[in-house]
Amino acid sequence: MHIVVILPRWVGDLVMATPMLRAIKSHYGSDARVTGVLKPMFAELLEGTSWLDGMVFYDRRSRDPSRRFFAVAKKLRSDRADIALIVPNSLSTAALAFAGGARRRVGFARHWRRLLLTDPLAPLRKGLRVEPTSTAAHAMDLAAHIGVPRHPLQLQLATSSSDEALADHVLTRLFPGRPSDAAGPLVVCNDNGAFGASKAWGGEKMAQLSRFLLQRIPTARVLVHCGPGDRDEARETVRLADHSSVQSLADEPTLPFGLSKAVLQRAAVLVTSDSGPRHIAAAFQTPTVVLLGSMDPRLSRSDQPHLVEMRLNLACSPCGQRECPLVHHDCMRLLSVEDVGRATLSLLAGSGRAGIAPETLSMNCRAEHSLENH
Template structure:
């Protein structure tokens, strides 16, 4: 069996899809899985062994001639079936044009007729875990109706190069394994998820002063300026960032893997923590917690109860962004201390 999987577009969603990929892999250990991806999903899933081959999605925002070239590329793969973890009409249409005999996906946005095996989404408005929705698709694919006993554990891996990059950074900044905290301010979803950089800097100083653990801010290509500002505002020798490092999903994964704890907004790298068993405090603003539930025991969520939210908007429609700006450093640090007290003996024992 050769099976294609059209992977989610965002890092966090791709990580939450790993239990579904594991179910697909275990159902046919000798089969081949071809992943269709957008950057940097391949880097996020590298080393997991969940996908045998990766094909870059070259069908977005291109001419019809280029789209048809991508269709021919998929047709040449000769896949027996495709699981669409994406919801767009475009991906379903390309799967159909590629001649893949069996096409499994959610019937939404007018694409039901393009699928051979259709599932109705549980809801487009009522929050339910994306992780479970991906598992439903995988279960439909392999004929597994009862998913209650299927593992929801997220899976990630790091390469030798990732570990070398981590060791180099740790050596230059005097970091000890399991004795530093990762911060993550990212959020490709939009500005509404952002916690003020001033708050992050003040929280970093609290963490350093009360625990004597260094703090390292992760960052992607578009977050380097913010990460530098964070370090400047904190102005402490134990507060660092990845802003001066080569952009690398692998290094970010390794940083989280070896950290004592993580504090993050609701963005993709948050799920690195669950995959590696690193306790994580997530600061939520406009997004409903239930959508990204991962069932990770060593996690804590912090969200203000707002009359206007959670609104699920990329920018605040009311212009005040209070769901994040009014989430105080004091409250975040209390949640950090509680999680630290609850999880650190477990991490030490592990």
């Protein structure tokens, strides 16, 4: 049997599909050949996993004609799938499975694509509205539809020896003499806004948070994570923090997924916007404080231990927009540094990954609370 899985185009959604891939491979083993259809850059993200027997690279915006719609459809037709599982809910991905000749095309009947599917699944609704569901959950629903037993929604990735060596090199350079956790916990901050400004907390607040944590854990190392499009913002956060223990990845010549995976795996805690790195961290069970603004938290949930969701219950939230339609951006702007900082300290105390006695962190939290109440 040949199963094609058309995977999402966003980092976080792709990582959220890993429980489904693991479940399919566990169920079928060598009785099925599983091919992933994915963006070329995601091959590195999945490196070290063993769920895909082959990959077909697809990016409808690619400059390479061989990776655009018609060329990929032709390639899929030449190795026709028995089943195509379509994880994204877009019309174009259903059309790709149809044009690629898959005998069964399984996906959710949304966005006018029902007629392109042989197995249209009805999304969960409340009245006429589709209920928000995470990619991890609805991807597992697709696998369950073809008889795959449901697995826990535990995200999973892997690192290679070269990823680990690169992380060693980077951390040694950024924190001379303090490359390992024995020298102090590694706190990673990420304010990635690839989706849009509505998800960003802002460099000034990340810098203030860094100082807040260093005042209470002087041995900590704070690393500002960034992607290729966030280098300037990461540099600005470091400048505003103005502390030798706050550094960033902004000046690395390249920013491969392998480096992100290795760094996030080592982190004692990640403080992040609702973006791809939070899911990479979840794949390594790294304690995470996620700052939720415009997005519904139900869209991003998986079986992640040691997760704190910071969200304000505002009348306008969640709006799901890339930019704040009311301009004020209150859902993120009003998240205070003190509240996020205390949540981070509490998570560190409870997770046991800080390399510091939990009672020490708990004392810091209690002392802070006591000072504010007098």
